Amino acid sequence: NAGVTQTPKFQVLKTGQSMTLQCAQDMNHNSMYWYRQDPGMGLRLIYYSASEGTTDKGEVPNGYNVSRLNKREFSLRLESAAPSQTSVYFCASSTDRGRDTEAFFGQGTRLTVV
């Protein structure tokens, strides 16, 4: 049972380069999320998707785009990477029991922009 799988685990980009972070879940969850976590900080929500075909902005969406490719996959794209986007990125999916929801997280992607 893989849960939430993120690729790649590590990435170094040069300023201005683009890349896509991949996320897939095998738990048949409708809701998926992308977060970033800076050193010593909590997680900040970038985008989320409540269901296949829908996406909504979170707290820090600027500089990012997302695609909910199907129910399993939710990708995060950096079109023109900046040093301020150096962070650890976590993907999550959640059960859909309404109020009593449990989220499952991937192992994270450590991104460095130089």
Added chain:
Amino acid sequence: LAKTTQPISMDSYEGQEVNITCSHNNIATNDYITWYQQFPSQGPRFIIQGYKTKVTNEVASLFIPADRKSSTLSLPRVSLSDTAVYYCLVGEGGGADGLTFGKGTHLIIQP
């Protein structure tokens, strides 16, 4: 989502019971209270969730007073491996509300 306030850090010793309190004065009627645990270089992990009174599972207990304006996560007989950051979340779960994390409480367990 209701804003939460929890201590930035706490220290304790192996074998002790640790209680981490979270304040959420503006909690709404439909909000649940959920706690997550995060180890370094890992994603957060669900610990426990409750709506009112007391909830217990194999890992922790969650105490919620009648006014629901605060909650206390209780970790019995902690070990070094319980050193982690603990997040208190209040809201209607996931979906359209998203899951909003604060800075959490960094719990350090010493031998």
